[in-house]
Amino acid sequence: MLYKFIKKYIFYAIIYFMKIQFFGATKTVTGSCFLLEIEKQNILIECGLFQENDKEFLNYEPFPFNPRKIDLVILTHAHLDHSALIPKLVKEGLRCRIITTPATKDLLEIMLFDALKVQKNENHKQLLYDEENIYKALKQIETLPYQKTLNFNGISIRFLDAGHILGSATVEIKINNKTIVFSGDIGRTGNPILKDPIPPTEADYLVLESTYGNRLHKNLEESIKELIQAIKDTFKKEGNVIIPAFAVGRTQDLLYILNKSVRQGILEPIDVYLDSPLAEEATRIYLSHPELFDDEALREMRHPNRSSIKLHFIKSVEESKKLNTINSKAVIIAGSGMCQGGRIIYHLYHNIYREQCSIIFAGFQAKGTLGRKIVDGEKEVLILGKMLPVKAKIYTIGGFSAHADRDELLEWLKAIKTKPEIFIVHGEPEVIDIFKKSIEERFNFRCHCPERLSTYEIG
Template sequence: MHLNFLGATKTVTGSCFLLEAENKRILIDCGMYQGLVEHLNLVPFPFKPEKIDALLITHAHLDHVGKVPKLVKEGFKGEIIATRATFDLAKIMLRDSAKIQEEEVKKNERAVALYTIEDVENTIEKFSTSVKYGEEISIGKIKAKFNDAGHILGSAFIEIEAEGKRITFSGDLGNKGKPIVRDPEKPNKADFLILESTYGDRNHKSIKESVEELREAIVNTIERGNVIIPSFALERTQDILYFLREFFEKDLLPECRVFVDSPLATSATEIFLAHPECFDSETLKVFMKKDPFDFPTLKFTRSVIESKQINHIKSGAVIIAGAGMCTGGRILHHLKHNLAREECSIVFVGFQAEGTLGRKIIEGAKAVEILGEKVKVRAKIYTINGFSAHADQSQLVEWAKLAKAKRIFLVHGEERQAKLLSMRLKNCYIPSMMESVEL
């Protein structure tokens, strides 16, 4: 049995692993590289897509699912297996990704689209084999079980049994105590563990503290100016809406209007409401009485006209928009109108990768370029770290120890993060890109 590390080695994005066992070839995730390593997306697949028997998807983030349309376009005919929520979210994520790539190609001669919207639609037609958490499925003699990873809606870690051994792929492991999704399930004993290490070097602030920081940022700003929250469309926006609803119900905020100015986040929120089977008990309890992501002063603005109208508001608005790292999307317009105003606040609630506009702002840039214009940074900048959707070091260690694996392969983390995590666990190995190991 062979395991090939085809992505997310010593880096966070591009998850893709090929398991060759029992005369079958199975891919676990087929993700896109993002940020500084984006150019790696153009490297051809190191296998023949038509020779792959099945693709198992851990969750709908693009760094796990973003290259599936390319795989299908290049001849993959096997089964695609994921939870129902993952399929539903992957549909909107992939359509959005194709749209962004097509726009990029129009703007920049050197840009290459990995696939078109048509390729995405052909891929979506293959989203047929959905699994429930805990259900065992077979691919020939191989057995696979999807368990709740508690990372985002529908996310799973996958336990595979082949040739008398158990190999567990953690996917992305969730942060305990997060709202909406359940905490990660415990893994069974495994022979081999492929473990993510995004935050292998540190522990998070508590979610409770972060929620209070968010509330204070809004209270301190809203009577004078606006609060701009760059947010990922998937999960983070719904987390923030969940907390804002609680603030309003408990009367913890002054009067303000809240806008979700992101068609993708709006669609994602609708999908969340269609999958209460993924909710934790608190969210389910709320859901049985009302919409957990709605409150009277909230408005979802889908159209460009509605979005532009927000630009006239000078104070009293909380504006949630994407992209989460300010790399594009409607957030740029809101930053252009509010970043230079000292009475406003920009509240970062998610990870800001190196090289992004978001990172420049949190690192204290005095001025930044937005949509071709130089904009001074005068607004108050808040960076709230505790909303992470990833387990921190102590949670990763605790979870990994339960699997009692003979060997742990650390992936989905920068080399430094993986190394620091490896010091806390026994029998760790940090594989390199394209490395193949015999299990």
């Protein structure tokens, strides 16, 4: 009898022993990667690319864990700072299932191959992985729709709509009455196209993003007015509007807003050049998932108006080069969103020194990136080996961000009825410190600011 009691006690003690290890997005915005160890189960949440210049070398180092010993991978969404190293995991021995939402799987099928293409075209280092690794990774993906529950060896896993990009999710993991939540990237309430984010109602432990945890975004309507006015002012000066945009999420929002503005008569029909084959494919995937749209976007789809923007999809490099012969009245949207590569570089090269042109930043610019240097007001920047003066007018319109701001993050937290222990990630150090104080002052929650490779025992 005593033996059975001791055996039962030890069993539950093992079950309750859990720890979280942090391998990325710690006091930096990119490189999301966390390992949750429950009993003898190793669950990896995210495996993304480091995109800051001073962190890129980490992408080429061996993983600080053994991919062969991972039992399950959970992916919140398709952005590369969350997903792009998954084929490298497979290359180094990952054989388990990869769980994500159906829309995220669809986006990964184009984004991972595009990431490899960028490596081949612009990276002189050794490739992180090859096509075979991507194909193997895609075969290992299984989908889990929002609100459905997956039982994995006694561990309950559920996705909630994060409202960030198509298919983005917050992950809720339950084991023995303990709930661990990974926020993923949290979207904004009232953003175009997608439904609003759904917060969890309970959590014992929460790994929480903080990208904009120190600031407030402009109102969306004010941001739309600023965008429209910037286009009108630039066209009056006979210049071009250049918009660096992420191929997935921001581009679709901008096209939706511009199209709606023309339909409402706020903006004259204009020529918009989408110079991103990836963004074109992503837009088609967006249109294939209307079940994820909010009511307004569904109405726009069901009752189209004849009046719309004149949208040109630019496919080949030759077509892209021809855009640089257009001197005025063109809106050019291209990636990469942080100006670290891609076709946007060439459009900046041909327009940034022209006073009549404008560059509109509508997304986050990480430290060390070309986009951040321009936003921070540098008078000259190095592009394609040449120092160019920054004479174009620079706009930073935060209202289009796909990330919740400080107050929206705090409101998201307010929905949690329990008192979670919080690990703040996905933010620059000074942002994390400010956001930590905001949480502690408002909720009195216990907060941690993990370092890379740090481990916390929980449970």
